[in-house]
Amino acid sequence: MRKILLIGVGAGDVRHVTFQAAEAICAADVVFLPDKGAEKAGLREHRLAVLAACRKGKPARLVTFAVRGRAKAFSDYRANVEDWHAAIARDYEEMFARELGEGEAGAFLIWGDPTLYDSTLRILDSICARKALALDYEVIPGISSAQALCARHKIALNEIGEPALITTGRRLREGGFPACADSVVVMLDGEASFDALAVDGFDIYWSANLGRPEEASLKGPLGAVGDAIKAARAVAREKAGFVMDVYLLRRRKD
Ligand SMILES: C[S@@+](CC[C@H](N)C(=O)[O-])C[C@H]1O[C@@H](n2cnc3c(N)ncnc32)[C@H](O)[C@@H]1O
Structure with missing residues (x-):
């Protein structure tokens, strides 16, 4: 039996790595590292820094693999993603058979938490x-x-007794602000999808490249800070060579 460890390593700061994650990183015989091209080289560097901090010189076999892209032309988004995942599953199965021996453990260092907007699981x-x-x-x-x-902005994810919802930029653009929650976290948004909302209805808490030296954070009424967020996002991308941002929108009650 071969074993795979899906290890959440936090969202950009080596100090996010938990004792449990560090222990699992140390236990792995092989570490699988995605190669997402030059733009994402910073993400690889971060994973290597996590490895160095946790393994403290204990050698591991590093296996770098190319990340297969999703087909650009499609009519059905869900079917497109399912085909893509099936192709990745075949790639991984071959990679495990080739690179992992019987009884060995291989690790994926998953950005943030493995259960949130990550398909490896x-x-x-x-x-x-x-x-x-x-x-x-x-x-x-x-x-x-x-x-x-939420920690950076010193805010609770949900308001007292209320639900919070996590969604993507695409869903916000296509469906508007969800009716079932007043607090919505938006991830995977490359297009400032908050522009699609009525600016005077919401407060926004925004951060880019959290935990990294070029981290940027802004908050305030959407109408007052929306343009500044777009400018700060461009600056963060320029400094790091990539940008990942996340924000919480809260419906204003006044
Ligand atoms: C593929 S999802 C992975 C999410 C990850 N599993 C998690 O638990 O945060 C990538 C998205 O996560 C968010 N993200 C991840 N790391 C971030 C960071 N350091 N700063 C801001 N947003 C981040 C961004 O919305 C980005 O588009």
Whole structure:
């Protein structure tokens, strides 16, 4: 039996790594590192820094793999993603058979938490279900960018007794602000999707590249800070070569 460790390593600060994650990182025989091209080289550097901090010189076999892109032309978004995941599952299955010996453990250092907007868990589940390779996996939680955002702005995710919802920029653009919650965290948004909302209805708490030296944070009524956020996002991208941002929108009650 081969084992895969899906280890949440936090959202950009090496100090996010929990004792449990550090222990799992030390226990791995092989570490699988995604290669997402030059723009995301900073993410690879961060993973290498996490490895150095946790393994303290204990060697690991590092296996870098190319990340398969999603087909650009499609009519059905869900089917497009499912096909993409199936192709990645085949790639991973081959990679595990090739790179991991019987009884060995391989680790993925998952950005933030493995259960939030990350498909590795689902892909591993489908490989295990196929049973072509005897494989087991374990999930080690990490600090997500949504948690790091709330901590940075010193705000609770939800208001007293109220729900909070986590969604994507695409869903916000296409469906508007969800009716079922007053607090909404938006991730995976490259297009300032908050522009689609009525600016005087919301407060925004925004952060880019949390935990990194070029981190930027802004907050205030959406109408007052929306343009400044777009400018700060461009600056953060310029400094780091990539930008990841997350924000919480709260419906104004006044
Ligand atoms: C593929 S999702 C992965 C989320 C991750 N699993 C988590 O728990 O945060 C990537 C998105 O997470 C958010 N994100 C991750 N790290 C971030 C950071 N350091 N600063 C701001 N947003 C971040 C951004 O919305 C980005 O588009």
